[in-house]
Amino acid sequence: MSVLRREAATGTRRHRRVAALVRWPAGVALVSWRYLWRTTPIHRAEEPGGTADLPPGLPAEHTDDRVQRVADGYGPLLRRQYTVRIAEPDCDAEELMGRLAADPNRVAPSEFAVFRRTRGTDGTLTAGDEFLIRLPGPWDGPVRVIDSGPTGFRFATLRGHLEAGQIEFRVRPDTDRGPDLRFEIESWARPGDRLSHVLYNRLRLAKEVQLTMWMHVLLRTARLAGGRPRGGITVHTRRVAEPLPGGDDHR
Numbered sequence: 001m002s003v004l005r006r007e008a009a010t011g012t013r014r015h016r017r018v019a020a021l022v023r024w025p026a027g028v029a030l031v032s033w034r035y036l037w038r039t040t041p042i043h044r045a046e047e048p049g050g051t052a053d054l055p056p057g058l059p060a061e062h063t064d065d066r067v068q069r070v071a072d073g074y075g076p077l078l079r080r081q082y083t084v085r086i087a088e089p090d091c092d093a094e095e096l097m098g099r100l101a102a103d104p105n106r107v108a109p110s111e112f113a114v115f116r117r118t119r120g121t122d123g124t125l126t127a128g129d130e131f132l133i134r135l136p137g138p139w140d141g142p143v144r145v146i147d148s149g150p151t152g153f154r155f156a157t158l159r160g161h162l163e164a165g166q167i168e169f170r171v172r173p174d175t176d177r178g179p180d181l182r183f184e185i186e187s188w189a190r191p192g193d194r195l196s197h198v199l200y201n202r203l204r205l206a207k208e209v210q211l212t213m214w215m216h217v218l219l220r221t222a223r224l225a226g227g228r229p230r231g232g233i234t235v236h237t238r239r240v241a242e243p244l245p246g247g248d249d250h251r
Contacts, residue, residue: 040219041232042211049238053079055166055188055248058156062127062146068157069248073164073190077240080189082211084218084233085174086181090226093171093181094150099224100169101125101153107220108133112213113141120145125153135162143167157192165189166248171221180230183221185214188248211235 054077055070070077089096100107102123104115113133120129127148133141142158152170157163167187174180215233222229 040215040229042215043232043234044237045235046237046239049077049079049240051245053077053188053238053240054245055079056154056168058166058248059127059146062144063156066158067144068159068161068164068192070165070188070190070244071248073192075191076242077165077188077190077244079238079240080187081236082185082214082218082233083236084183084222085230086183086222086225086227087230088227089179089181089222093173096171096181096183096221096225097151097153097169100171100221101148104131107217107224109213109216109220112216118142130158131155157189160192162192163187163189164192181225181227183218183225185217 058067058069086096091099102125104125108115113135116132116134118130118132120126125145125148127145129145131143133143135141141161141163143155143161144158145153146156146166147154147168151172152168154166154168156166165188167185167189169183169185171181171183174182218233219229
């Protein structure tokens with residue numbers, strides 16, 4: 001019976017991977033179409049990085065062998081920061097983060113990513129919660145919340161994710177603009193397997209798909225705040241070449 005169960009599980013995984021591969025071209029086509037019609041200016045910069053660009057330490061109480069660390073990935077480590085300044089919001093930083101944490105699907109473009117909770121209570125977001133992010137490609141994106149506060153939260157990738165590393169969402173007052181807010185997404189990650197390494201670092205396809213997805217998250221978050229983006233979107237990338245100078249040890 002155990003052999004039959006294993007064969008059935010293998011068949012199910014194969015079916016899901018084939019279905020995901022079928023979805024990948026459609027997802028890329030949607031990304032490309034939105035990219036062509038984009039009107040929001042994007043300010044991009046890329047430069048070499050170093051030890052200071054390694055991810056924050058992983059909290060021991062929320063780290064196990066399912067966590068996919070940067071050391072488990074392939075290719076260079078990319079530290080990427082995506083930023084939007086939100087003009088004239090109808091809420092403060094904590095209220096905006098509360099809206100976002102209550103349901104990440106409110107800002108996720110459904111063509112690219114859908115958050116499905118696999119652990120924790122709906123409507124809240126606390127350390128230890130887990131999500132399976134459905135993506136338009138031959139991967140899903142399992143993640144675990146490893147840190148959460150009133151103005152931000154951070155995910156660690158789990159086994160099977162297309163990336164290995166961490167990603168943080170945070171919001172704070174934009175002190176240069178009175179009541180304006182500054183919303184940031186920051187990631188420290190490497191491709192999670194050889195295929196995603198080729199698509200990300202060789203063909204640059206996955207990198208552009210990711211950029212467009214987070215761009216839409218930033219714009220939707222501005223709308224969720226009741227405001228509008230000011231000055232476009234900023235994307236700052238720092239590339240840490242192999243061999244990496246360290247890792248995401250426990251803090």
